[in-house]
Amino acid sequence: MIIRFKNICIVFVIITVVIMFYFVPWIMALEVETHSAINKYIAQSTFSIPNGTPTGFTLDDYLKKQLGMNDGKDTFFNSKKVFDIIGDGGVYEDKPYWSCPYLRSKNHYLNPLNDSGFSGLWGTSLFQGMPADAWALSPMQSQYCGYNSWNDVRLYYFLALTATTQADHDNYFAMTFQGVGQIMHLIEDMSVPAHVRNDIFHHQLTSCLEV
Amino acid sequence: MKKLITLLIMVVLIFFATSAHAWLIYSKPEFRGRIIDAETKQPIEGVVVVVVYYDHTIVGGPGGGGTSVIKAKETLTDKKGEFYFPSYTTLMGPNSRTDDARFIIFKLGYMSGGHASTPGPYSAEKFFSTGVIGKEGTLLDDTFPNAKPWKGILGVIELEKAKTREEKLLAIPSPPSDYTSKELPIFIRIINEEGKNLGLKGAYK
Numbered sequence: 001m002i003i004r005f006k007n008i009c010i011v012f013v014i015i016t017v018v019i020m021f022y023f024v025p026w027i028m029a030l031e032v033e034t035h036s037a038i039n040k041y042i043a044q045s046t047f048s049i050p051n052g053t054p055t056g057f058t059l060d061d062y063l064k065k066q067l068g069m070n071d072g073k074d075t076f077f078n079s080k081k082v083f084d085i086i087g088d089g090g091v092y093e094d095k096p097y098w099s100c101p102y103l104r105s106k107n108h109y110l111n112p113l114n115d116s117g118f119s120g121l122w123g124t125s126l127f128q129g130m131p132a133d134a135w136a137l138s139p140m141q142s143q144y145c146g147y148n149s150w151n152d153v154r155l156y157y158f159l160a161l162t163a164t165t166q167a168d169h170d171n172y173f174a175m176t177f178q179g180v181g182q183i184m185h186l187i188e189d190m191s192v193p194a195h196v197r198n199d200i201f202h203h204q205l206t207s208c209l210e211v
Numbered sequence: 212m213k214k215l216i217t218l219l220i221m222v223v224l225i226f227f228a229t230s231a232h233a234w235l236i237y238s239k240p241e242f243r244g245r246i247i248d249a250e251t252k253q254p255i256e257g258v259v260v261v262v263v264y265y266d267h268t269i270v271g272g273p274g275g276g277g278t279s280v281i282k283a284k285e286t287l288t289d290k291k292g293e294f295y296f297p298s299y300t301t302l303m304g305p306n307s308r309t310d311d312a313r314f315i316i317f318k319l320g321y322m323s324g325g326h327a328s329t330p331g332p333y334s335a336e337k338f339f340s341t342g343v344i345g346k347e348g349t350l351l352d353d354t355f356p357n358a359k360p361w362k363g364i365l366g367v368i369e370l371e372k373a374k375t376r377e378e379k380l381l382a383i384p385s386p387p388s389d390y391t392s393k394e395l396p397i398f399i400r401i402i403n404e405e406g407k408n409l410g411l412k413g414a415y416k
Contacts, residue, residue, distance in 0.1 A: 032277040033265075036388075044381060074380055074406070076413020084385045091388065094277055102277075 029192055035090030035185045042184065043073055043083035059083075077174040085174055089148075089181015090188070096145045103145050107135035108189045111198050119198050132186050132195070146182075153179035237266060237281065237303045239312050242296040242339040246288050246316060249369035254292025258318040258370070259398050261285045262296050263387050265310040266303050278310050280387045285398045293344065312336045315384045317398070319405050321370040323382045334361060341365050379409055391416040 030038075043059050060072035063082065069075040073083045080088070094105050106129030109118040117131035129135070138149035153176055160172035189195040246258045264282040282301065288294045303309070314335045317323040337350045344366035352358040373379045383402050392399035392415070403414040 040385070071411050071413075074411055076411070079391075079413065079416040081385070081413075084388075087385070088388055095279075097389075 029194065030188060032091045032094045035093070035188055036087040037090075038188055039090040039181045039184050040083050040087040043086045077170045077177070080174070082177050085177040086181040086184070089178040089183075090185045092146070092178065093148070093182040093185035104135075104143070105129075108132050108186060109195050109198055110190065111196060116198065132189065136183050136186050148179040148182040150183055153183065234308070235303055235305065236300065237264070237307075237309050238300040239264060239298060239309075239336070240340045241298045242312070242314075242336075243293065243342065243344055244339045244366045244368060245291065245293045245344050246318070246368050246370055247292055248321075249371040252369075254288070254290070255318055255321070255370060256288055256290050256292060258288040258292070258294070258316060258321075259285060259401050260288065260294045260296075261315040261387075261395060261398050263313045263315065264299060265313065266307040267310040269306050269308055279307075280390070283387050283390055283395060285395050287397065314339065315398070316368060316370070317382070317384050317401065318370060319401065319408070320373060320379070321382065322373050322378065323370075323384045339366055376409060379405065386415055 045058065059082070063069040063075060064072045069082075073081065075082050077085060093108075094102060096104065106118045106127055109129060110116075110132040115131055115133075117134070118127075118129035120126045120128040130138075135143070136150055138151065140149070140151045140155055141147050143149055143152070156172045156175040156179060160169055160176055163169035163172055242262060244260070246255045246260070247253060248255055262284050263280055264284075265278045266281050267278050281303070282299065284296060284299070286294050286296060312335070315323070334350055334352070341348060346365060347363065348365040350361040350365075352360070373382045383405050386395060386399060386402070399415050406414060
């Protein structure tokens with residue numbers, strides 16, 4: 001068999017791409033299920049003090065007293081409870097079910113010293129992202145893989161409150177709570193060192209980082 | 212060209228195989244356990260137990276990989292308060308590796324989940340897969356080998372009674388995301404029943 005130079009080049013390129021793909025730097029980030037669990041915990045919390053008297057803001061209290069939802073955090077929208085939807089938001093910010101997973105994740109970085117986001121793979125600008133705060137506060141309908149910035153969520157909230165049909169009311173409230181969950185995801189990411197210093201970390205080549 | 216393709220496939224296999232415990236094959240052992248009342252120590256019959264099988268993305272972009280539910284199964288405890296899930300094997304996507312199976316445990320009128328003396332959700336797989344129920348044992352942490360091993364009674368979960376309405380509401384577990392009564396009919400029926408008992412207006416599908 002004659003090995004042509006062209007074939008060698010093709011194989012070389014493919015192997016190089018595979019290696020680069022495999023060695024995409026990974027970070028020690030929060031699992032999507034962890035985001036979901038944190039979101040649900042917060043949404044269900046009553047922040048009670050030792051004598052059992054609730055204090056401060058609680059979602060349950062707010063929904064009951066300000067929005068007239070008698071079931072509070074356990075109110076169902078589209079067959080899911082409010083805290084479940086908020087939990088799902090924690091997942092969808094990384095893995096939107098309607099598009100390629102993790103495309104939004106490159107916007108989950110913020111270095112507070114210089115307000116910069118993810119600088120890109122391998123020290124280049126490839127796959128560069130927006131700073132997380134700018135991503136969260138993006139103008140309406142400017143995000144990709146779903147519109148879930150703070151400004152989008154405010155619009156959903158307004159549409160839910162002014163909806164004239166039950167279906168619209170439920171849909172927009174579900175979108176509101178999911179969006180809140182997605183923004184909570186961004187805040188939770190700020191608890192991860194790698195997310196706040198553009199610090200990529202490959203745990204397959206080195207020992208696991210214990211935070 | 213065939214040789215080149217073979218070579219390429221081998222290279223891909225090597226890269227992915229080194230990053231996964233068992234690439235393409237998802238396999239979990241059988242699980243056994245017993246649920247008892249925390250106060251009386253008596254077995255509880257009719258507790259719904261859901262096992263949720265997770266896989267994990269190998270390469271997931273700059274946000275890292277993540278877990279996904281690939282299957283959820285349910286069963287009820289028998290008169291001895293015991294449950295059993297047979298071993299489970301299936302195929303995974305090429306960009307996935309196995310992750311821990313996790314458990315949801317629920318009985319009307321009880322707090323859901325486990326007890327402070329159980330090793331927590333991420334070790335539950337080991338806790339229920341030793342083949343031993345009710346005897347003292349030790350479990351090691353795979354993720355952090357230097358962590359203190361867990362010691363306690365294997366395979367037994369104590370459920371505490373939920374006393375107030377608030378406790379009962381908090382005790383109702385959520386189904387795995389996007390799972391409905393089609394996949395988990397008993398579990399969804401029971402949590403909806405508890406919601407109805409507590410006066411909730413909606414229900415899970």
